[in-house]
Amino acid sequence: xxxxxxxxxxxxxxxxxxxxxxxxxxxxxxxxxxxxxxxxxxxxxxxxxxxxxxxxxxxxxxxxxxxxxxxxxxxxxxxxxxxxxxxxxxxxxxxxxxxxxxxxxxxxxxxxxxxxxxxxxxxxxxxxxxxxxxxxxxxxxxxxxxxxxxxxxxxxxxxxxxxxxxxxxxxxxxxxxxxxxxxxxxxxxxxxxxxxxxxxxxxxxxxxxxxxxxxxxxxxxxxxxxxxxxxxxxxxxxxxxxxxxxxxxxxxxxxxxxxxxxxxxxxxxxxxxxxxxxxxxxxxxxxxxxxxxxxxxxxxxxxxxxxxxxxxxxxxxxxxxxxxxxxxxxxxxxxxxxxxxxxxxxxxxxxx
Amino acid sequence: xxxxxxxxxxxxxxxxxxxxxxxxxxxxxxxxxxxxxxxxxxxxxxxxxxxxxxxxxxxxxxxxxxxxxxxxxxxxxxxxxxxxxxxxxxxxxxxxxxxxxxxxxxxxxxxxxxxxxxxxxxxxxxxxxxxxxxxxxxxxxxxxxxxxxxxxxxxxxxxxxxxxxxxxxxxxxxxxxxxxxxxxxxxxxxxxxxxxxxxxxxxxxxxxxxxxxxxxxxxxxxxxxxxxxxxxxxxxxxxxxxxxxxxxxxxxxxxxxxxxxxxxxxxxxxxxxxxxxxxxxxxxxxxxxxxxxxxxxxxxxxxxxxxxxxxxxxxxxxxxxxxxxxxxxxxxxxxxxxxxxxxxxxxxxxxx
Numbered sequence: 150x151x152x153x154x155x156x157x158x159x160x161x162x163x164x165x166x167x168x169x170x171x172x173x174x175x176x177x178x179x180x181x182x183x184x185x186x187x188x189x190x191x192x193x194x195x196x197x198x199x200x201x202x203x204x205x206x207x208x209x210x211x212x213x214x215x216x217x218x219x220x221x222x223x224x225x226x227x228x229x230x231x232x233x234x235x236x237x238x239x240x241x242x243x244x245x246x247x248x249x250x251x252x253x254x255x256x257x258x259x260x261x262x263x264x265x266x267x268x269x270x271x272x273x274x275x276x277x278x279x280x281x282x283x284x285x286x287x288x289x290x291x292x293x294x295x296x297x298x299x300x301x302x303x304x305x306x307x308x309x310x311x312x313x314x315x316x317x318x319x320x321x322x323x324x325x326x327x328x329x330x331x332x333x334x335x336x337x338x339x340x341x342x343x344x345x346x347x348x349x350x351x352x353x354x355x356x357x358x359x360x361x362x363x364x365x366x367x368x369x370x371x372x373x374x375x376x377x378x379x380x381x382x383x384x385x386x387x388x389x390x391x392x393x394x395x396x397x398x399x400x401x402x403x404x405x406x407x408x409x410x411x412x413x414x415x416x417x418x419x420x421x422x423x424x425x426x427x428x429x430x431x432x433x434x435x436x437x438x439x440x441x442x443x444x445x446x447x448x449x450x451x452x453x454x455x456x457x458x459x460x461x462x463x464x465x466x467x468x469x470x471x472x473x474x475x476x477x478x479x480x481x482x483x484x485x486x487x488x489x490x491x492x493x494x495x496x497x498x499x500x501x
Numbered sequence: 502x503x504x505x506x507x508x509x510x511x512x513x514x515x516x517x518x519x520x521x522x523x524x525x526x527x528x529x530x531x532x533x534x535x536x537x538x539x540x541x542x543x544x545x546x547x548x549x550x551x552x553x554x555x556x557x558x559x560x561x562x563x564x565x566x567x568x569x570x571x572x573x574x575x576x577x578x579x580x581x582x583x584x585x586x587x588x589x590x591x592x593x594x595x596x597x598x599x600x601x602x603x604x605x606x607x608x609x610x611x612x613x614x615x616x617x618x619x620x621x622x623x624x625x626x627x628x629x630x631x632x633x634x635x636x637x638x639x640x641x642x643x644x645x646x647x648x649x650x651x652x653x654x655x656x657x658x659x660x661x662x663x664x665x666x667x668x669x670x671x672x673x674x675x676x677x678x679x680x681x682x683x684x685x686x687x688x689x690x691x692x693x694x695x696x697x698x699x700x701x702x703x704x705x706x707x708x709x710x711x712x713x714x715x716x717x718x719x720x721x722x723x724x725x726x727x728x729x730x731x732x733x734x735x736x737x738x739x740x741x742x743x744x745x746x747x748x749x750x751x752x753x754x755x756x757x758x759x760x761x762x763x764x765x766x767x768x769x770x771x772x773x774x775x776x777x778x779x780x781x782x783x784x785x786x787x788x789x790x791x792x793x794x795x796x797x798x799x800x801x802x803x804x805x806x807x808x809x810x811x812x813x814x815x816x817x818x819x820x821x822x823x824x825x826x827x828x829x830x831x832x833x834x835x836x837x838x839x840x841x842x843x844x845x846x847x848x849x850x851x852x853x
Contacts, residue, residue, distance in 0.1 A: 169594035198660035211560035242521035265651020299617020308550035
C-alpha cells in the first residue's frame with residue numbers, strides 16, 4: 150500500500166506527474182509479481198498527495214489484470230457515502246470486480262475542516278456514514294435518514310458494481326470501540342500497527358472475534374488484516390539503510406506538527422527488529438514476521454507500506470519485487486496446511 | 502463525448518463491466534485517430550451510468566497519450582468544488598496535463614435530492630461553487646466563505662495539477678444568464694444544442710462575446726464550443742438507420758418521465774438534416790455542418806456524442822474512426838487559413 154508519497158528530495162518531489170506515474174508503476178509491478186492487493190490511502194496534505202484514492206485506483210485498474218485494488222483508507226466520516234459508493238462501483242466496473250474499500254475514521258484530521266465537518270462529530274460521522282454505505286450495498290434504491298447527512302427517500306444510486314457487494318473492511322488504529330464495531334457488523338478488520346510491539350495488538354483481534362461471534366457472524370467470515378510501514382531489500386543492512394533516513398524525515402516532519410521531538414535515522418535503525426512496529430528486513434525476516442503475526446492474530450491479509458518518506462523509486466520497485474516474488478510465495482507455502490485445515494473446518498462448520 | 506450509455510438490449514446492457522470496457526475502448530480509439538478531446542458526462546441514472554466522470558477519465562488517462570480528457574458536464578451545483586478540484590488535479594497528474602472540466606448547472610435533476618440540495622438553490626449553488634472552484638485554481642491555500650458550502654479558512658487543497666490551471670469551461674443549454682456569466686468570467690463557453698435549429702443559438706455566442714469583451718477579457722481568449730448529439734457512418738443512409746431507433750428509444754424513455762409523447766424512429770429520420778439539432782450523416786455532411794456552425798458561432802471546439810441510446814459498439818467505434826480520420830482532418834484543412842488569420846490578429850491584438 151502507498152500514500153503516494155512525493156519525495157521532498159530529488160526523485161519525484163518537484164514533479165507531481167512523475168510521482169503519480171511512479172505510483173502507477175508500483176501498482177503494475179505488484180500486479181505482475183502476483184501480489185493479491187494494493188491499497189492507496191487518502192490524505193489532504195502536500196506530502197501525501199493522494200486525496201482521491203478511487204481516481205488513482207481507476208488508472209491502476211486500466212493497467213492491471215489480477216490484483217485487487219483498495220483504498221487504505223477512505224476517510225469516510227468527512228466524505229459522502231453516496232459519492233464513495235459511486236466512485237468505487239466505477240472502479241469495480243473498470244477493474245471487472247477488483248475494487249475494495251477500507252474505511253476508517255482517519256488518523257489525520259485535515260479533511261474535517263476542509264469539508265466543513267466538526268471534529269466533535271468524528272465518531273458519530275463515521276458510524277452514520279458507514280451505516281449508509283452498507284445500505285447502498287444492499288439495494289439499488291435506498292431510503293435512509295440520519296442526523297449528519299441529508300436523508301434519502303427511495304433514491305437510486307448508480308452505477309452498480311460488478312461484484313454483488315464491494316468488500317468493505319474497517320481500519321482501526323487501536324481503539325477497542327472501533328474493533329468491536331467491526332465485529333458487531335461482521336466486517337473484515339484491518340489493524341494499522343504504527344507503533345508498539347505487534348503482540349500488544351493481539352487482544353484486539355481476540356476482542357473482534359469474540360464480539361463478531363457473539364453477534365452471530367460465522368467465525369470463518371471474521372477476517373483480520375494488519376498494515377505496517379516497512380521495507381524489504383536484498384539484505385537486512387540495505388533495507389535498514391534505505392528505510393531509516395526516509396522514515397526519520399517523515400516522523401520529524403509529523404513531529405513538528407504534533408509536538409514530538411525530531412527523529413534521527415540512527416535512532417530509527419536502533420528500534421528495528423522483530424518487536425518493532427516497523428517491518429524492515431531481508432525477505433526471510435519479513436516472512437518470519439508475517440508468520441509470527443499470523444500466529445498472533447490469525448492473519449488473513451498483511452499490507453506493507455514500503456514507500457513512506459519518498460524512498461527512491463528504484464528501491465521501492467525492488468522492494469515490491471521481493472515482496473511479490475520471495476516473501477508472498479514463502480508465506481503462502483508455509484501457510485498452505487493451515488489454510489487447508491481452516492477451509493476444511495469452515496466446510497464442516499457450514500455443513501453442520 | 503459520451504454519457505457511457507448502457508444499452509437496454511443486447512450489446513452491453515446486462516454487463517456493466519462490458520459497458521465500461523467499451524467506453525474506455527472508444528476513448529482509446531479517439532486518441533489513436535488524433536481527435537483533440539473526449540468528454541464524459543455525469544448523471545445519476547441507470548441508463549447513463551457515469552456518475553463519477555473523473556474516475557472514468559483517470560482510467561482513460563492511463564490508456565491514452567495525447568487526447569485531452571474532460572467532464573461533459575460536471576454537475577457542479579450538487580458537488581463539492583474541493584472534491585471536484587482534487588479529482589481532476591489527480592486526473593491531470595495521471596494524464597500529464599490533459600485534464601479539463603466543463604461545469605454546468607445540469608439538465609437532469611437527480612443529483613440534487615441525492616446529495617441533499619434544494620432545487621430552489623439551483624442557480625445560487627452553481628454560482629457559488631463555481632466561484633470556489635475558480636479560487637482553488639489560483640492558490641494552493643484558500644480562504645473562502647459562501648452561504649451554501651462550508652467556508653475555508655486558509656486551507657490547503659491537494660494534489661496540485663500539472664497544468665498551471667485546469668481549463669474550466671461553462672456548459673449552457675440556452676439560458677442567456679448562464680451565457681452572460683461565462684462571458685463575465687472570461688471562461689470558455691460550450692453550448693449544448695439538444696433541440697432547435699443551430700442558427701437559433703448564434704445570438705448566444707454573440708451575447709457571450711459582447712459581455713466578455715465589455716468585462717475586459719481579450720476577445721481572442723473568448724472561446725465558443727458546441728456539443729451535439731449525432732452519428733457518423735460511411736453513408737447517410739447507414740447513419741440515419743443506425744441512429745434513429747436508438748435516439749427514438751432514449752427520447753421515448755425521457756418523454757415518459759417528462760410527460761412528452763413517444764417518439765418513433767421514422768419520426769426521428771424525418772427530422773434529420775442540416776437544420777436539425779442532431780448531427781447525423783456521412784463524413785462530408787458532418788464536415789459541412791461543423792464548418793457552417795463555425796461561420797455562425799466562430800466555433801473553437803465541436804463535441805459530438807455518437808453513442809446515445811446504446812448504439813452497437815462496432816458502429817460507435819466506426820463513427821469515432823470516421824470522425825477522427827475523415828471529419829476532423831477535413832475541418833482542420835478547411836479552417837487552416839481562418840486559424841492562421843485569427844492567430845495573426847491575436848498577435849496584433851496582443852502587441853497593440
